[in-house]
Amino acid sequence: MTTVDPAQPPDRDDGDEDDDRSAIAELLHLSRRQIDRVDPADLDAEVRDGALVVDIRPAADREAEGAMPGAIVIERIHLEWRLDPSSPHRIPEAAPDRRVIVMCNEGYASSLAAVTLRSLGATRATDLAGGYRAWAAQRDGGEPDQPGR
Secondary structure: OOOOOOOOOOOOOOOOOOOOOOHHHHHHHHHHOOOOOEOHHHHHHHHHOOOEEEEOOOHHHHHHHOOOOOOEEOOHHHHHHHHOOOOOOOOOOOOOOOOEEEEOOOOOHHHHHHHHHHHOOOOOEEEEOOHHHHHHHHHOOOOOOOOOO
16 A cells, blocks of 8 residues: 655656646646546547547637547537536537547647546546647657657
């Protein structure tokens, strides 16, 4: 059994390499410990297994950088209402046991969103590590500009 000293900052094991101890950095770290993030190289297999990919990027980013093939676009402001399995405003694809992979630009907002969806009953929600930009770099045979996101 591991004992945690609440006076000490948590160990980092989520790929965050900087020493940012801001409140949002801590929230991100704690959120990522609750989800099993999807690597861009594994996204196609997840989709073949029935996962729903949800693009939460703003329209301007989708226009500038491109669309994610097969993804459903739900901007961040509407996400919880559309994917809460108990919401009267949910999309037909929303189901408590469906794998939902949330994708943003770089994998920050999507990590937070995935944890929120889990708290609403979408128990298999997660996110795409590195977001659209990591996926696009992997698709193009390159590496994301800032790995570990």
